Amino acid sequence: MLDEHLVLLPIVIPLMGAAVGLVLHNHPKWQRLVTWLAITISLSFTGLLMWRVFGVQETIVLFVGGWAAPAGITLVADPLSALMAFMSQLVLWGGITYGLGCKDKCARYPTFFPLFLTLAVGLTGTMLTGDLFNLFVFIELLVISGTVLTALSDDHFGPEAALKYFYISLFAAIFLLLASGSLYVSYGTLNMADLAQRIAADPNQPLLGMAAAALMATFMIKSAVVPFHFWQPDFHTAAPTPVHAVLSSVVVKVGIYGFIRMTTLLFIDYSHTIQTVLLVMGAFGVFFGGLGAVGTYDAKRMLAYSTLGQLGFILVGIGWGTPLALAAALIYAFNHSLIKAAMLMLAGSVGSRAPVKTANFDKITGLGKVTLPAGILFLLGGMALAGLPPTNGFISKFTLFQSGVEAEAYTSLAVIGVGSLITLVYVGRAFQRIWWEPMPEGVEPKPYGDRLIAPAILICLCIILGLWGWPLLQTTTQVTIWLSSPDHYIQAVLDTAVLAAH
Amino acid sequence: MELLIALAIGAMFGIGIFQLLRRNVIRSAIGLIIISNAINLFLLSAGAYEGVAVAYLDAVGQRSDALPQVLVLTAIVISMGGFATVLAMLYVISARYKTSDLDDVKRLRH
Numbered sequence: 001m002l003d004e005h006l007v008l009l010p011i012v013i014p015l016m017g018a019a020v021g022l023v024l025h026n027h028p029k030w031q032r033l034v035t036w037l038a039i040t041i042s043l044s045f046t047g048l049l050m051w052r053v054f055g056v057q058e059t060i061v062l063f064v065g066g067w068a069a070p071a072g073i074t075l076v077a078d079p080l081s082a083l084m085a086f087m088s089q090l091v092l093w094g095g096i097t098y099g100l101g102c103k104d105k106c107a108r109y110p111t112f113f114p115l116f117l118t119l120a121v122g123l124t125g126t127m128l129t130g131d132l133f134n135l136f137v138f139i140e141l142l143v144i145s146g147t148v149l150t151a152l153s154d155d156h157f158g159p160e161a162a163l164k165y166f167y168i169s170l171f172a173a174i175f176l177l178l179a180s181g182s183l184y185v186s187y188g189t190l191n192m193a194d195l196a197q198r199i200a201a202d203p204n205q206p207l208l209g210m211a212a213a214a215l216m217a218t219f220m221i222k223s224a225v226v227p228f229h230f231w232q233p234d235f236h237t238a239a240p241t242p243v244h245a246v247l248s249s250v251v252v253k254v255g256i257y258g259f260i261r262m263t264t265l266l267f268i269d270y271s272h273t274i275q276t277v278l279l280v281m282g283a284f285g286v287f288f289g290g291l292g293a294v295g296t297y298d299a300k301r302m303l304a305y306s307t308l309g310q311l312g313f314i315l316v317g318i319g320w321g322t323p324l325a326l327a328a329a330l331i332y333a334f335n336h337s338l339i340k341a342a343m344l345m346l347a348g349s350v351g352s353r354a355p356v357k358t359a360n361f362d363k364i365t366g367l368g369k370v371t372l373p374a375g376i377l378f379l380l381g382g383m384a385l386a387g388l389p390p391t392n393g394f395i396s397k398f399t400l401f402q403s404g405v406e407a408e409a410y411t412s413l414a415v416i417g418v419g420s421l422i423t424l425v426y427v428g429r430a431f432q433r434i435w436w437e438p439m440p441e442g443v444e445p446k447p448y449g450d451r452l453i454a455p456a457i458l459i460c461l462c463i464i465l466g467l468w469g470w471p472l473l474q475t476t477t478q479v480t481i482w483l484s485s486p487d488h489y490i491q492a493v494l495d496t497a498v499l500a501a502h
Numbered sequence: 503m504e505l506l507i508a509l510a511i512g513a514m515f516g517i518g519i520f521q522l523l524r525r526n527v528i529r530s531a532i533g534l535i536i537i538s539n540a541i542n543l544f545l546l547s548a549g550a551y552e553g554v555a556v557a558y559l560d561a562v563g564q565r566s567d568a569l570p571q572v573l574v575l576t577a578i579v580i581s582m583g584g585f586a587t588v589l590a591m592l593y594v595i596s597a598r599y600k601t602s603d604l605d606d607v608k609r610l611r612h
Binding site: 133156163170177178238 | 537569573584588591595599608609
């Protein structure tokens with residue numbers, strides 16, 4: 001009985017932490033302690049959940065309130081959800097740890113950390129929920145927390161960035177509601193397992209195509225896939241560092257999670273069409289993101305464009321659709337989250353040394369001279385982003401290319417091969433501008449900047465996963481075996497429902 | 503009734519998107535409100551045809567489905583929170599940028 005409540009803990013603990021944090025708004029030190037404890041405990045329970053799902057090999061299904069699926073609210077920790085939830089919590093932990101040591105004024109705002117925890121609730125809930133409407137609820141929670149956190153930013157233009165993000169995300173939410181309404185009209189259920197079963201039994205409902213298209217639009221806006229990306233670089237230029245380190249690395253993975261669910265569970269009959277669309281957009285995104293990153297004026301903006309490119313690689317992996325390619329896409333997603341969060345934190349921490357906090361290349365030229373450790377970490381992170389050994393970026397690129405060779409998709413392979421070289425250009429350029437070139441006369445960097453603990457831990461994880469990659473490889477292989485047939489998920493949820501009913 | 507609701511949803515979507523694309527900050531916020539109400543109407547109409555039979559089951563004599571109404575309630579509450587956030591942000595923006603024209607809100611682009 002208690003076992004299945006394990007899946008509830010990563011959602012409930014940050015929520016309680018946020019509530020306690022709001023009560024303690026007059027006591028910043030206690031609030032910070034509570035926030036950090038809440039995210040640490042919730043991370044360790046997510047780790048336990050990971051172990052239960054992968055070590056003991058059981059899928060944990062919880063019917064909240066005791067109403068069995070398909071009627072009630074379902075939380076499902078299957079291998080895919082558990083991996084994604086763990087990834088999110090890991091980076092969120094890094095983000096909050098960075099936020100505790102950052103010099104931004106907004107981090108001293110009394111609702112900053114409670115909002116960060118509700119962001120964690122929304123993100124983890126999105127990965128763990130088992131029905132479409134709760135997906136909407138959690139995504140809205142995520143978006144509203146993220147927006148307010150951005151609008152709080154020290155940057156004068158924070159509200160503009162937040163407004164752009166919020167308008168476009170509200171549109172995504174509206175598309176998600178459209179999709180759930182159409183699916184409910186056609187199939188009379190919103191539970192994903194039940195829905196998958198009914199769609200497979202009757203794939204010719206007229207509203208099915210519209211639902212699939214609306215879901216695609218939702219997840220593309222969430223992931224900032226190239227034609228839907230326009231809010232993303234602006235947003236990341238102005239957001240506070242701990243916030244956009246989380247938003248650019250794990251929140252964009254919500255869309256990746258959605259695409260994997262769509263192609264392997266919900267719309268199996270149409271998965272080929274969806275995969276083709278993803279393949280084309282991904283290959284386009286690799287180039288667009290890479291070239292955009294080369295041409296920017298701001299380190300954070302460069303990393304935001306780089307996210308577009310890196311997501312392109314993941315989409316190409318999902319687009320190939322073979323088990324190995326899916327595993328490669330998952331490895332890529334996991335590694336990219338760690339690398340990108342660390343890189344954004346490093347860019348932000350160098351920016352915090354500037355006389356006026358900024359990440360504009362012209363203003364932070366040579367500023368890295370005062371923080372050599374950040375330079376070493378940035379170099380390692382840049383190697384990981386470009387996919388050089390001995391980092392985890394090498395492993396993700398290697399498995400992706402290997403899966404492409406196996407899938408015999410040589411055209412797209414050539415395209416992303418060329419695209420991946422661009423990464424080297426922009427990372428090298430950023431390193432050269434910040435750490436190699438001499439500091440201009442008359443610039444006085446601040447003696448203290450943001451603490452480097454969080455990015456250091458994340459970069460260490462990147463190196464460890466690069467040298468000792470088989471646990472991640474084994475885990476993702478287990479996920480792809482699970483994803484190979486939608487029956488696994490359907491049976492796990494509906495059989496537990498039958499058991500619970502008796 | 504079905505046709506009427508369909509036309510109403512369509513009209514609200516059209517008006518909402520038109521308003522959303524206006525340059526005035528308040529008009530665009532009102533556009534968002536209208537679109538989300540169109541969606542709520544759509545969800546409501548997913549519950550029943552003619553207020554009697556459940557849509558998918560196609561059975562006569564049953565009460566209309568209550569679930570979409572619950573969904574609409576949740577969606578209304580969430581969108582209320584969303585609009586409060588939007589209006590607060592628009593207030594800050596119009597004070598900082600000294601404008602009510604969304605086309606002037608583009609200082610992040612260089």
